[in-house]
Amino acid sequence: MRTGVVGLRRGLHLADWCRKVGLEVVAACDRDPERRAAARARLPGAVLVERWQELLGHRLDGVVLANDFDEHAPLAIAFLDRGVHVLSESAACVDAAEGERLIAAADRSSATYSFAENYVAHPHVRLIRRAIEAGELGRVSLIEADYLHGMSPADVTGLIGDPAHWRGRIAPTAYCTHTLSPVLALTDAWPVEVSAFPVDEADPRAAVVMAVRLSTGALALTRHGFLQGEPDSHWSWISVRGTKALAESVRAAGERSWSVRVRTEGWATPEGHAREEERTPVPLTLAGEPVAREAEGTVAVLRAFRATMERGEPPLVPVRPAVAASLVGVAGAESLADGSRPVPVPVMANSRRETDRRRRRGTS
Numbered sequence: 001m002r003t004g005v006v007g008l009r010r011g012l013h014l015a016d017w018c019r020k021v022g023l024e025v026v027a028a029c030d031r032d033p034e035r036r037a038a039a040r041a042r043l044p045g046a047v048l049v050e051r052w053q054e055l056l057g058h059r060l061d062g063v064v065l066a067n068d069f070d071e072h073a074p075l076a077i078a079f080l081d082r083g084v085h086v087l088s089e090s091a092a093c094v095d096a097a098e099g100e101r102l103i104a105a106a107d108r109s110s111a112t113y114s115f116a117e118n119y120v121a122h123p124h125v126r127l128i129r130r131a132i133e134a135g136e137l138g139r140v141s142l143i144e145a146d147y148l149h150g151m152s153p154a155d156v157t158g159l160i161g162d163p164a165h166w167r168g169r170i171a172p173t174a175y176c177t178h179t180l181s182p183v184l185a186l187t188d189a190w191p192v193e194v195s196a197f198p199v200d201e202a203d204p205r206a207a208v209v210m211a212v213r214l215s216t217g218a219l220a221l222t223r224h225g226f227l228q229g230e231p232d233s234h235w236s237w238i239s240v241r242g243t244k245a246l247a248e249s250v251r252a253a254g255e256r257s258w259s260v261r262v263r264t265e266g267w268a269t270p271e272g273h274a275r276e277e278e279r280t281p282v283p284l285t286l287a288g289e290p291v292a293r294e295a296e297g298t299v300a301v302l303r304a305f306r307a308t309m310e311r312g313e314p315p316l317v318p319v320r321p322a323v324a325a326s327l328v329g330v331a332g333a334e335s336l337a338d339g340s341r342p343v344p345v346p347v348m349a350n351s352r353r354e355t356d357r358r359r360r361r362g363t364s
Contacts (some may be wrong), residue, residue: 001061001309002026006052006075008035010089011066014116014298015043018064020286021302027058053078060084062309064116068166069175073098080109087114087305090177092322095330096346099323106319112308114315115322117181118297119147119236121304123281124249125182125297127260128240132186136262137242140187140218145179146237147224148207156226160205172198172205172225173332179222180212180325181317182238189214190324191345196332199227210332213342231257244268250278258293 003023005011008030015025027047030036036048049055052075055063062085065072073093076086092115093099106113119125131137151159162168167175173196184190192213198204207225214220230237231253239248245264250256256278263276283290284299291299304316324347335343 001306002059004028004055004058004060004063004084005066006030006055006063007066007068007089008032008039009066011064012039012042014064014066014302015039017295017298017302021299021306023062023302023306027055027060029055055079056082062087062111062305064305065089066116070094070166070170073102076102076113077105080105080111080113083110085111085114085305085309087116087301088322089116090181090322091174091326091329092177092319093326094174096327099327099346103319103323112315113319113322114301114305114308115177115181115317115319115325116301116305117177117317117322117325118301119178120181120185120317121297121300122182122236123258123284123293123296124236124260125186125238127279127281128238128247128249129186131245131247131260131262132240132242136245136264137240137247138244138268140216140240140242142219142221142239142241143183143187144221144223144237144239145183146222146230146235147175147178148227148230148235148237149225150228150230151226156206171329171333171336172208173210173336174329176210176222176224176329176332177322177325178236179224180220180328181321182236183212183214183220183222184321184325185317186238186240187214187216187218187220189216189218190347191215191220191328191331192347193342193344194328194331194335195340195342196335197340198336199223199225204336208332208336210328210335212328212345255280255293 004027005015006029029049029052063079065088072088076088079086160167194212196210199207207227210222212220237249247262250259260279266273269275284296307313327346331343331345
């Protein structure tokens with residue numbers, strides 16, 4: 001499949017993986033001439049352009065959007081209107097109106113929209129999903145998700161202190177899709193309302209906690225930003241408490257950081273005593289070789305994108321869950337501004353929720 005890439009910082013990494021999963025990268029775009037020059041050696045034969053609009057004239061089957069965090073939706077809409085399949089990095093949109101326009105574009109397009117949310121497909125998340133689907137946990141009551149970076153104060157300031165960089169101009173709640181997307185995928189739920197809190201009022205942009213009420217009635221607690229002490233699990237930790245058992249990723253270094261601890265209470269086991277085990281995910285392979293654990297989610301996302309383009313399979317994360325997860329960050333910013341009071345999260349009509357839920361499960 002002929003694929004284009006927009007944004008050659010994160011996008012060049014994705015372009016390498018595109019080629020490894022069998023996608024032909026024929027064109028790429030970046031405003032920075034140095035990045036375009038660096039890409040020439042790694043993308044031989046690809047057309048390299050400065051303006052993304054130039055890619056609209058190329059014969060592309062799909063495009064990967066890896067440009068700035070808060071600039072994805074206009075490009076996605078333009079490519080969808082050209083019948084080009086879209087794989088978009090987060091965020092999907094920056095406000096409810098933009099989210100509505102993106103959904104409308106995906107609905108009217110002959111192509112598909114996929115969200116490049118690799119945390120949905122990380123090894124520990126897949127293990128927890130299997131435990132939920134097997135009924136081991138019972139009804140999910142509380143789900144927690146972290147996306148945290150342990151960095152020095154100077155490095156944090158350098159990353160989020162520059163208003164010219166997208167990290168410096170977005171709200172501290174905005175970069176929430178690495179927590180919210182796994183939450184929504186694991187629960188098959190939609191966000192209803194959110195309350196957001198700065199972790200440290202002396203440094204309110206550094207880290208936030210959000211309490212999100214889900215459409216199932218469960219509560220999600222998410223933490224993201226810059227806090228110390230995280231292990232090697234690519235800054236991702238998930239905990240799901242059900243009415244019968246708990247499943248959570250292991251806080252450990254190395255390979256164990258991708259494993260999952262499952263504890264079932266004694267009253268819920270046939271033998272009548274508590275059962276606890278640690279489960280290790282089966283390695284993902286590509287061309288017969290194991291994929292590095294931290295890259296498994298990216299490979300799964302790109303494989304799913306290829307399957308969507310080639311065989312019409314449903315997107316791994318389609319447009320409505322992508323918009324919903326992104327809008328939690330928007331509503332979270334409103335909650336922070338309003339003294340952390342609960343703020344409704346704009347979501348889609350119930351009829352469309354069910355349609356999209358079926359698509360995610362591949363049943364329609």
